[in-house]
Amino acid sequence: MSDFSLELKKAVKGEILEGDSIPAKLLTDFVGTLKGHADVYLKASGRDDVVAAVKLAHRFKVPVVVRSGGTNLVGATVPEGGLVLDVSGMNKVISFDEPTMSITVEPGITLKDLIAYVESRGYMYPPDPAEKLGTIGGNVAMNSGGMRAVKYGVTRDYVLSLDLVRPDGEVVTFGRKVRKNATGLNLKECVIGCEGSLGVIVSVTLKLVPLPEYSLSAILAYHSLEEGIKSVNVILGAHLDPTAIEFQEKKVIAYGEKYLGAEFPVPSAVAYLIVTFDGTKDSVLERLEKCESVVKKNGAFEVVPLTDPELAAKVWEIRGALARAVKATGPWEPVDTVVPLDEIAPFVASVNQISEDEGVRIVAFGHAGDGNVHLCVLKDQISDSEWPARLDRVLRLVYQSAYDKGGMLSGEHGIGKAKRRYYLEHANKDERELMLKVKAAFDPENLFNPHDGYTL
């Protein structure tokens, strides 16, 4: 037993596991391909545990990987020795403040619990990542996006303030409960999306909005994905204020259907858009009607409003389960490219070409309204020995295509360990040099997620 873990046991209240007694599921991410190892695991019982553990890690120069819901898709929770600091047990609502329409929570609260809490009080937390078992701490650390980004933006846009335990164990508060802030460099914005590389988020104050009176989605059915994608700019330009515009190919939806034993409407379609509107009921119905009229002139052969709550729930359940459904088919690699709005269809076409050329199945779905295209690369029958090299080749081609089209590696999942090598191929060197200097400003010993994302 190391001096570090001896001291840690004296200093904290939370559960500690060591070496081989740490279950493998606490050393990986949601994909499960990358397997890590750690010397010590701590399930923090609260902020004091985090501060004590970080101070000790700093003293003993022990690397730290923070984990919470463990739903990340890029290996950002895969340790290479050192301490796994699990904040998933810190899952309380600290305060709900109706007059300022804000809520302060611990990092381990799941999106599911947060949504239930605020919706029962008449408010909405607008970011809507598909994985509802992810936690707010993780969402902030990755700047998670989600389906409502078209109208409401991403996690970043709702973080009023946060408390960070710095790599030396000091707690720093960034921001206050104010809606605008031009008081000095906005470092809160650096912490959001840092993938755990700048410290441990121990509380977050989020901005809420009044729960819309009414929300309605509709399925738009197309004979090809390209026609569907072409509709997106039409919808965006038609003053319809959509909340979400998702695109799905039928072949992808089939995974969700099979996984859940449920059926999607308009089975004859090759591709779908799912659009959502919210607001007053009259306004929603008016915009949906207008949407139907413009998309029918632009390739949609059927429009199915999801007015039946059961059908609506089923559709979103299938959409939400796509990653799990694909995972159930065997080894897979998720990809989170983002491209300019006018490059979605050309990019998906290039991906289909890569898939055909390389003989590797790739399915595409995602957030058409903001250019965030999710791919799943599937192992299928490719042998274990061949798979890593085939996958690597496919990923290189896919990212090259995204960057060639003015896109970037990640819209909302982050870089992590899984995408690190591809990021480094395309990184703007001058920008990364500054990232490393900023990392050093927070973490001069490079202890926090030292092998993750943009880091050294």
Next chain:
Amino acid sequence: MSDFSLELKKAVKGEILEGDSIPAKLLTDFVGTLKGHADVYLKASGRDDVVAAVKLAHRFKVPVVVRSGGTNLVGATVPEGGLVLDVSGMNKVISFDEPTMSITVEPGITLKDLIAYVESRGYMYPPDPAEKLGTIGGNVAMNSGGMRAVKYGVTRDYVLSLDLVRPDGEVVTFGRKVRKNATGLNLKECVIGCEGSLGVIVSVTLKLVPLPEYSLSAILAYHSLEEGIKSVNVILGAHLDPTAIEFQEKKVIAYGEKYLGAEFPVPSAVAYLIVTFDGTKDSVLERLEKCESVVKKNGAFEVVPLTDPELAAKVWEIRGALARAVKATGPWEPVDTVVPLDEIAPFVASVNQISEDEGVRIVAFGHAGDGNVHLCVLKDQISDSEWPARLDRVLRLVYQSAYDKGGMLSGEHGIGKAKRRYYLEHANKDERELMLKVKAAFDPENLFNPHDGYTL
């Protein structure tokens, strides 16, 4: 003549002025109280001039203050020796990209010209700072807010990417033309609002939205400011999706009326809210009607929709001219506090108390929908010798009240030189320590705006 200016003359095409030949108006800000001095002034003719000048400044260790429209209110363009780098001549639209609904501009383009350019093409640039002669470079450097922040957010929310000439003269691009980005630390967010302390912004790509079909404002008249402010949360909570909610006291409006020789509606009111809605015409009219009904139950004694375009233009002209109108009355000091939404009325009450106790006139107006309260502290008949100490005392009391109420020093103007001492009184020391380290990561020689805002 210094070696630096000799070399500079050889390296650039833009106009150069030296020492006493630099006009005083190029060495101050919009307020005009702080007067700076510089060795050299360069009106950059383009990006090459900026790169050449910054490289030379770096070589000769010459401090640099960037200026553009010169409309800032906190002394961020007041040099203390060294080079004034004026980018106001770099004012072109570089490209307008309709399919991605974005525009790339040089930093010196005025908000007025940008608005005219995009609106004539059916698009809106949503941030709406009152000062339309400010430039985009300045807006990005200060993270300017404006009147539409309630619905649309601030400058930060519309910057897709920017090119920064780093303090060593290298050009770094942050971001691409994508709507989401989780690819490494988001340093673009640090540059936005840095007050020129991290380098020179030489181009900016902005996200646009389709120009709303219809927009309508209304004046809500109250017998007291407190009643008006109480209405704000009612409006925000009533699913009305307002674009702007401004508050004005009649005594403040009087400055604008006198300045422009125009008259505001409902002269019997003590305070006004101005609310704006945009969207489809039906939806706007419906929301305004609902607004009228809820505010009349909450203290508004009259509601005047500004359907007459002439009246609407006059009202916004008066609102937009308030800073100029107040300036015309003599020496003044603008204040840009931001407080939590439920603290606006208590904060304004405390300001009125300070004004009475100290015998110094303070007028309050601002963005009620986001808690950003602008004050003007007026010299009036106070003697020149007494004024600095009286003003200092008032500012200390005002900022203390804002911080006591959970607020901050600046919502959208920044800190600059004028507010630096008050910022330092309230700064979170751990946060500022990190700001200084991040500043050093970009600017190790501390050459850019070295005496401004949060800097050393």
